[in-house]
Amino acid sequence: MEQRTILNDAQLGILRLLSRMTRVEQVEELRQVISNYYAQKATEEMDRLWDNGEWSEEKNEGILKEHLRTPYKYAQ
Numbered sequence: 001m002e003q004r005t006i007l008n009d010a011q012l013g014i015l016r017l018l019s020r021m022t023r024v025e026q027v028e029e030l031r032q033v034i035s036n037y038y039a040q041k042a043t044e045e046m047d048r049l050w051d052n053g054e055w056s057e058e059k060n061e062g063i064l065k066e067h068l069r070t071p072y073k074y075a076q
Contacts, residue, residue, distance in 0.1 A: 017030065018030075
């Protein structure tokens with residue numbers, strides 16, 4: 001059975017922008033702009049967490065030492 005996807009206004013706005021683009025380079029440029037936007041938002045949020053004391057150098061070090069890999073079982 002096929003599922004329908006309902007797009008919100010923001011998604012429809014992006015599709016309208018894409019419909020006006022005639023070259024792949026334009027789409028790549030838009031993708032880079034969107035990527036930069038989200039990178040900036042992440043940086044702003046990290047700055048906020050740091051300034052409010054919700055993030056610290058100790059938390060950074062803890063993440064660096066954390067083991068997140070999935071253990072693999074090898075068949076013998």
